[in-house]
Amino acid sequence: MIAYADALAALREHRSRFHSFDLREAFRTDPQRFSRFSASLDDLTLDYSKCAVTDETMRLLAQLAEAAGVAGRRDAMFAGEEINITEHRAVLHTALRHSGGPVYCKGRDVMADVQAVLAAMEEFASGIRSGSLKGATGKRFTDVVNIGIGGSDLGPCMATLALAPYHDGPALHYVSNVDAAHIADTLARLDPETTLIIVASKTFTTVETMTNAATARRWVAEKLGEEAVGAHFAAVSTALDKVAAFGIDQSRVFGFWDWVGGRYSVWSAIGLPLMIAVGPENFRKMLAGAARMDEHFREAPFGQNLPVLLGLVGFWHRVICGYPSRAIIPYDQRLARLPAYLQQLDMESNGKRVRLDGSPVETPTGPIVWGEPGTNGQHAFFQLLHQGTDVIPVEFIVAAEGHEPELRRHHDLLVANCLAQAEALMRGRTLEEARAQLLAKGMSEEEAEWLAPHRVFPGNRPSVTILYRKLDPFALGRLVALYEHRVFVEAALFGINAFDQWGVELGKELATELLPVVEGRKDALGRDSSTAGLVQRIHALRKG
Ligand SMILES: O=P(O)(O)OC[C@H]1O[C@](O)(CO)[C@@H](O)[C@@H]1O
Numbered sequence: 001m002i003a004y005a006d007a008l009a010a011l012r013e014h015r016s017r018f019h020s021f022d023l024r025e026a027f028r029t030d031p032q033r034f035s036r037f038s039a040s041l042d043d044l045t046l047d048y049s050k051c052a053v054t055d056e057t058m059r060l061l062a063q064l065a066e067a068a069g070v071a072g073r074r075d076a077m078f079a080g081e082e083i084n085i086t087e088h089r090a091v092l093h094t095a096l097r098h099s100g101g102p103v104y105c106k107g108r109d110v111m112a113d114v115q116a117v118l119a120a121m122e123e124f125a126s127g128i129r130s131g132s133l134k135g136a137t138g139k140r141f142t143d144v145v146n147i148g149i150g151g152s153d154l155g156p157c158m159a160t161l162a163l164a165p166y167h168d169g170p171a172l173h174y175v176s177n178v179d180a181a182h183i184a185d186t187l188a189r190l191d192p193e194t195t196l197i198i199v200a201s202k203t204f205t206t207v208e209t210m211t212n213a214a215t216a217r218r219w220v221a222e223k224l225g226e227e228a229v230g231a232h233f234a235a236v237s238t239a240l241d242k243v244a245a246f247g248i249d250q251s252r253v254f255g256f257w258d259w260v261g262g263r264y265s266v267w268s269a270i271g272l273p274l275m276i277a278v279g280p281e282n283f284r285k286m287l288a289g290a291a292r293m294d295e296h297f298r299e300a301p302f303g304q305n306l307p308v309l310l311g312l313v314g315f316w317h318r319v320i321c322g323y324p325s326r327a328i329i330p331y332d333q334r335l336a337r338l339p340a341y342l343q344q345l346d347m348e349s350n351g352k353r354v355r356l357d358g359s360p361v362e363t364p365t366g367p368i369v370w371g372e373p374g375t376n377g378q379h380a381f382f383q384l385l386h387q388g389t390d391v392i393p394v395e396f397i398v399a400a401e402g403h404e405p406e407l408r409r410h411h412d413l414l415v416a417n418c419l420a421q422a423e424a425l426m427r428g429r430t431l432e433e434a435r436a437q438l439l440a441k442g443m444s445e446e447e448a449e450w451l452a453p454h455r456v457f458p459g460n461r462p463s464v465t466i467l468y469r470k471l472d473p474f475a476l477g478r479l480v481a482l483y484e485h486r487v488f489v490e491a492a493l494f495g496i497n498a499f500d501q502w503g504v505e506l507g508k509e510l511a512t513e514l515l516p517v518v519e520g521r522k523d524a525l526g527r528d529s530s531t532a533g534l535v536q537r538i539h540a541l542r543k544g
Pocket residue numbers: 149150151152200201202203204205206209262263348501504
């Protein structure tokens with residue numbers, strides 16, 4: 001087998017011969033380009049034909065995947081090996097959506113625990129939804145507030161909006177930011193008598209969540225009395241002792257395990273608010289969709305394996321082409337939080353600078369991930385995507401059908417815009433075309449000559465399109481799992497650990513140190529002059 005360094009060098013050499021590659025030409029000369037550079041799983045299609053790749057590119061990328069041991073790493077993950085080596089943990093979020101045989105972690109089958117928590121969640125969620133579980137004053141819960149941040153917020157928050165057409169439970173509110181504005185604005189609209197608070201934190205130490213939880217607890221206790229707290233709180237955590245210390249009854253605590261990373265936890269009890277919103281049956285359909293993608297990732301040959309292909313194309317763009325960012329543009333208003341969700345998934349996983357053995361990486365690693373739903377983005381930042389000086393690969397996500405058949409024209413416009421943007425990025429507009437268009441509009445030769453350069457689109461800009469029938473719970477689960485495994489594949493290609501997040505620690509430590517300085521209990525002696533100067537200004541501004 002070829003060595004990793006040689007496989008990488010072969011890709012770089014291949015790319016150096018790409019100067020004249022033109023996507024327009026590639027489509028003109030090959031009518032089969034779409035079928036050759038797309039792959040499907042059921043109704044889900046990944047089209048990467050609008051990326052500057054050839055058969056040889058894909059062969060060389062597959063060769064790199066082999067040299068990087070992607071298949072072996074994947075199998076190690078599913079087998080429950082401790083692939084998160086810096087935290088000595090297995091990575092088994094796939095067990096949360098697994099049905100069937102045993103899944104072993106440290107020699108123990110985890111499936112009984114997984115099923116038991118799922119059953120407990122279902123009983124609780126059904127009780128809240130039916131009204132059999134009531135607040136302290138006997139009223140039915142009309143609102144649920146989830147207090148969590150990062151992986152304990154983004155997944156259920158993103159999915160609750162995504163599955164709005166299936167939402168038939170109480171109203172959901174997500175509070176994450178430690179900024180008082182977030183909890184104050186949320187609670188101001190709610191009645192404690194009919195509000196259930198879920199405190200979601202894997203560690204139950206995260207300062208934002210603990211601060212918000214304490215504020216919510218006071219809100220309930222002040223309005224309904226201390227004895228009402230138990231009926232209005234539930235918790236999701238791996239730290240059951242800390243939850244008990246907070247005062248939440250054990251019967252309302254839903255656990256998960258250290259082998260579930262925060263950004264991979266929407267499938268666990270962290271999904272409880274989502275389950276309350278859409279019901280256990282729809283939650284299980286989402287799990288089934290993710291399981292379908294797991295099965296595909298494990299079994300499909302690399303040439304038809306969607307997460308592998310998406311990962312290979314991502315690596316090609318990031319490392320070999322050197323594009324620093326990736327835009328995720330769902331043409332679906334209900335996927336408005338998907339870019340933020342994928343930001344954590346991708347950037348917290350692959351924003352790393354050392355390899356598994358601690359040596360510095362030799363290639364760039366995870367890209368900057370960002371995005372907004374289409375068509376809104378078109379009226380904001382698409383200008384730069386089309387005519388800016390950086391090339392930014394775009395990932396378009398779109399459903400063939402919407403949930404509003406009576407508003408079919410909206411959906412047709414949405415889809416047409418999505419396809420048009422991908423085509424425009426690929427095709428562009430030459431100077432001659434721009435000039436001819438202006439002349440056809442009746443402009444003088446001189447004026448057309450002057451204006452035409454402003455109306456040139458370089459084109460030849462890459463995009464991927466992910467298409468499926470409809471955004472139902474199954475499709476959402478499948479889509480999210482596709483991205484999870486894509487991040488996994490890219491991490492394996494970079495040779496890094498995707499499952500730790502040491503990069504979030506330093507800021508947290510310094511915030512702890514700075515809190516007494518901001519509060520004025522400690523002076524800023526020894527701090528840099530910028531920090532000390534800003535603290536001084538803050539104190540002066542507060543004095544008025
Ligand atoms: O669920 P917890 O323990 O409150 O952590 C929240 C988030 O904080 C992080 O640890 C990073 O700040 C994320 O990885 C995690 O999703």
